[in-house]
Amino acid sequence: MNEKTYVFGHKNPDTDSICSSMVEEILDHKNGWNQVEARRLGNINKETQYVLDYLGLEAPKLLEKVEEGQEVLLVDHNEFSQSVEGIENAKILGVTDHHRIADFKTEAPLYYTAKPYGCTSTILFEEFKICGQPVEKTEAMLMLSAIISDTLLLKSPTTTEYDKKALAELAKIAEIDANIYGIEMLKAGTDLDDFSEEELINLDAKKSEKGNKKFVIAQVNTVSIEDVLNRKEGIEKAIWKEIENNNLQLFIFAITDILNSNTQIIALGEDTAVVEKGFEKKLEDNMAFLEGVVSRKKQILPIVDKNM
Amino acid sequence: MNEKTYVFGHKNPDTDSICSSMVEEILDHKNGWNQVEARRLGNINKETQYVLDYLGLEAPKLLEKVEEGQEVLLVDHNEFSQSVEGIENAKILGVTDHHRIADFKTEAPLYYTAKPYGCTSTILFEEFKICGQPVEKTEAMLMLSAIISDTLLLKSPTTTEYDKKALAELAKIAEIDANIYGIEMLKAGTDLDDFSEEELINLDAKKSEKGNKKFVIAQVNTVSIEDVLNRKEGIEKAIWKEIENNNLQLFIFAITDILNSNTQIIALGEDTAVVEKGFEKKLEDNMAFLEGVVSRKKQILPIVDKNM
Numbered sequence: 001m002n003e004k005t006y007v008f009g010h011k012n013p014d015t016d017s018i019c020s021s022m023v024e025e026i027l028d029h030k031n032g033w034n035q036v037e038a039r040r041l042g043n044i045n046k047e048t049q050y051v052l053d054y055l056g057l058e059a060p061k062l063l064e065k066v067e068e069g070q071e072v073l074l075v076d077h078n079e080f081s082q083s084v085e086g087i088e089n090a091k092i093l094g095v096t097d098h099h100r101i102a103d104f105k106t107e108a109p110l111y112y113t114a115k116p117y118g119c120t121s122t123i124l125f126e127e128f129k130i131c132g133q134p135v136e137k138t139e140a141m142l143m144l145s146a147i148i149s150d151t152l153l154l155k156s157p158t159t160t161e162y163d164k165k166a167l168a169e170l171a172k173i174a175e176i177d178a179n180i181y182g183i184e185m186l187k188a189g190t191d192l193d194d195f196s197e198e199e200l201i202n203l204d205a206k207k208s209e210k211g212n213k214k215f216v217i218a219q220v221n222t223v224s225i226e227d228v229l230n231r232k233e234g235i236e237k238a239i240w241k242e243i244e245n246n247n248l249q250l251f252i253f254a255i256t257d258i259l260n261s262n263t264q265i266i267a268l269g270e271d272t273a274v275v276e277k278g279f280e281k282k283l284e285d286n287m288a289f290l291e292g293v294v295s296r297k298k299q300i301l302p303i304v305d306k307n308m
Numbered sequence: 309m310n311e312k313t314y315v316f317g318h319k320n321p322d323t324d325s326i327c328s329s330m331v332e333e334i335l336d337h338k339n340g341w342n343q344v345e346a347r348r349l350g351n352i353n354k355e356t357q358y359v360l361d362y363l364g365l366e367a368p369k370l371l372e373k374v375e376e377g378q379e380v381l382l383v384d385h386n387e388f389s390q391s392v393e394g395i396e397n398a399k400i401l402g403v404t405d406h407h408r409i410a411d412f413k414t415e416a417p418l419y420y421t422a423k424p425y426g427c428t429s430t431i432l433f434e435e436f437k438i439c440g441q442p443v444e445k446t447e448a449m450l451m452l453s454a455i456i457s458d459t460l461l462l463k464s465p466t467t468t469e470y471d472k473k474a475l476a477e478l479a480k481i482a483e484i485d486a487n488i489y490g491i492e493m494l495k496a497g498t499d500l501d502d503f504s505e506e507e508l509i510n511l512d513a514k515k516s517e518k519g520n521k522k523f524v525i526a527q528v529n530t531v532s533i534e535d536v537l538n539r540k541e542g543i544e545k546a547i548w549k550e551i552e553n554n555n556l557q558l559f560i561f562a563i564t565d566i567l568n569s570n571t572q573i574i575a576l577g578e579d580t581a582v583v584e585k586g587f588e589k590k591l592e593d594n595m596a597f598l599e600g601v602v603s604r605k606k607q608i609l610p611i612v613d614k615n616m
Contacts, residue, residue, distance in 0.1 A: 101418070112422035
C-alpha cells in the first residue's frame with residue numbers, strides 16, 4: 001500500500017483547488033503529518049500558472065486515479081463526481097471545503113471542516129490560527145491568490161467578512177498590494193485565445209446529478225463577453241458533442257464578465273426549460289444575460305438544482 | 309416562518325445527542341446567536357434522565373417534524389434516516405458530529421465540523437476553546453456525561469486521546485470524580501425492567517441503508533446479558549414485527565455488557581448471512597457472542613455495511 005496521503009482539489013482545478021491543496025500540505029507538515037502530499041486532478045489553468053510562476057513553485061503532480069484504500073484528503077470539493085477516479089473506494093481521512101455537501105459518503109468517521117465562506121483557503125487560514133502555526137510568505141501568497149480567484153477580488157456575492165479579513169491579513173504577511181497583484185492575476189486567467197472550443201467548455205466544468213438527470217455547468221471568466229461570443233457557433237457544437245457523449249439533460253456555459261460582474265449563459269439540452277423557469281428569462285438564440293450574476297455556486301447551481 | 313433555529317441530535321436520543329444539543333445551545337448563545345434552541349427527537353432514556361435530574365435541568369422540548377425552510381443545526385448525526393421528519397426540506401445551517409457521513413445532502417454551503425472522536429461533546433469542548441468562550445459547571449457536566457456515555461467511561465474502542473483529555477479537564481471544571489459519577493450514571497442507564505420488548509429494541513436503534521437494502525442495528529447496554537436473554541422470545545417477536553413493518557433485510561439487536569466489554573447479538577431477517585460472513589461466526593439460535601465488541605459505530609456497523 002502507498003504510504004502517502006494525497007491531498008487534492010476538484011477536477012478541472014481552479015486556483016483555489018491547487019493553492020489550497022499545496023497549503024494543506026504545508027500546514028499538515030508543520031503539524032508533523034509528513035506523508036501528506038499535494039496532487040492535482042487536471043491541467044493547471046493560466047491564472048494558477050501565473051501564481052506558480054510568480055512564486056517560482058512547481059505545480060503538484062498529476063493524479064489520474066486512486067487505488068482501493070488509498071488515504072486521501074479532499075479540499076475545495078466533496079462530490080464524488082468532481083473528484084478523482086476511484087474515490088468511492090479510497091479512505092477519506094478529511095475534507096476542507098466551502099461547498100454544499102452532496103454525492104458524498106464515507107464508511108468511517110473522518111475530519112470534515114466546511115464553512116460557508118467564499119474560498120477554501122479562508123478556512124485554511126483559520127486552521128493555521130487554530131493550530132497555532134505561523135503563516136509564512138509562500139503560503140500567505142497561495143491563500144491570498146485562492147481568495148482573489150474565488151471571490152473575484154472580493155466582488156463575488158459569495159464573499160464573506162471572513163474572506164475580506166483573511167485577504168487583508170494575508171496581504172500584510174505577504175507584503176503585497178492585493179489589488180494590483182489580483183488584477184494582473186485575474187487578467188492572466190482570462191486569456192482564452194489558446195483554447196479550442198472543446199477545451200473552453202471544459203476549463204471549469206462541474207457535473208451534477210439530480211435524481212436520474214445529469215447536468216453540467218461550465219464557467220469561463222473574461223474581460224470581454226463579446227470576444228467569447230465570436231466563437232458561439234463552435235462552442236455550441238462542442239457542447240452538443242459533450243451532451244451526447246455523456247447523456248446530459250442540460251449543459252450551461254456561463255461566460256462571466258469579471259470586471260462588470262455579469263454573466264451571459266448559453267444553455268443547451270432537452271431541459272433548457274429549467275433555465276427559463278429558474279431565471280425567469282426566455283432563452284434567445286440559446287442565450288440569456290444574467291445581470292449581477294457571477295457565482296456558479298451561489299447564483300446558478302442552486303437555481304438549476306431546485307428546478308431540475 | 310419560525311424564527312428559531314433548532315439544534316437536535318438523532319432519533320432515539322442517547323445522552324450525547326441530548327447533552328450536545330443543550331451544550332450547542334449554550335455555546336451559540338454565548339456567541340450571540342440567541343435564536344438557537346435545543347430540541348429532542350424522542351424520549352429521554354434513563355441514563356440521560358439521571359444526568360438531567362443530577363443537574364436539575366429540564367429536557368429539551370420534543371420536535372416531531374420540521375416545516376420546509378426551517379433553520380436547523382444537527383449534532384451527533386447526519387444521516388437523514390436518523391434525523392427529524394422533514395429534514396430533506398429544512399435549511400441545514402450546520403452539523404457537529406463524530407460519525408461517518410452518508411445519506412446526507414444540502415442545497416447550500418454550510419458549517420460542518422466532524423472529527424473522528426468518541427463523542428460529539430469532545431468536539432464541542434474544543435469549539436468553546438476555539439471561540440474563546442468560558443466553560444461553566446453546567447455545560448462541563450453535560451459534556452462530561454456525554455463523553456462517559458459514548459465511550460463507556462473511556463473503555464470503548466472509539467475512545468481517543470482527545471476524549472480522555474476532555475474528560476479530565478471537564479471533571480476538573482465540574483469538580484467531580486468522573487469515575488464515581490460515571491458508574492452511577494451508566495448503571496442508571498442499564499435498568500431495562502420497565503421496558504416492553506418493543507421498547508427495548510427501539511431504545512437505541514439506528515437505521516441504515518445500502519443500495520436498496522435496509523437494516524437496523526439496535527443496542528442496549530447492560531450489566532447482565534443473561535437478564536436480557538431471559539426475554540429472548542419476546543424480543544425476537546418484536547424484531548420480526550419491526551422487520552415486516554419496515555421491510556428490513558436485517559435487524560441486529562446488540563446486548564452489550566459494559567462492565568466486561570462484550571456483546572451478544574441477536575440477528576434476524578433474510579440477510580443474516582451478512583453477519584455470519586462479517587464476524588466469521590455461525591449464528592446459533594439466531595445468536596452470536598462477540599468478544600471485545602462494544603461499539604456499534606466502530607465494531608458492528610462498518611462490518612455489516614461492508615458485507616451487505
